[in-house]
Amino acid sequence: MHDQQLYRAAQRAAQREAKSLLKALRRAHAEKEKARRRQARRRTELGEAVLKAGCGDWPALEVVGALLDAVHRYGHSPTQRLALRQRAEVFLQIDAPAAPVYPRRPDAEEQTGLVAAMFENSE
Numbered sequence: 345m346h347d348q349q350l351y352r353a354a355q356r357a358a359q360r361e362a363k364s365l366l367k368a369l370r371r372a373h374a375e376k377e378k379a380r381r382r383q384a385r386r387r388t389e390l391g392e393a394v395l396k397a398g399c400g401d402w403p404a405l406e407v408v409g410a411l412l413d414a415v416h417r418y419g420h421s422p423t424q425r426l427a428l429r430q431r432a433e434v435f436l437q438i439d440a441p442a443a444p445v446y447p448r449r450p451d452a453e454e455q456t457g458l459v460a461a462m463f464e465n466s467e
Contacts, residue, residue: 396436414428
């Protein structure tokens, strides 16, 4: 009699453990699926961005080269990246695709004035 009770208790404990493990496996699988879907969505967004920017007919290596150049030039400057983001927002608000408008670079005198104005407001 006592052996039967021990056997059933061990069986119930094993079933609880199996349920717990199965639940953890399902949760891990769901998280993995979510991450896979996020990654696929991100790839689609980046591909659409390349097409919207007018680089759809460029070879992949040229697109990568342009991105590497942008990272090298602007990757470590939050203000430069903000300017890129703002340029893209203005460009994407236009319904018809148009050639991107690049502002002219300020000359040395204008740059000095801009830098002075930036530090003037921070004091």
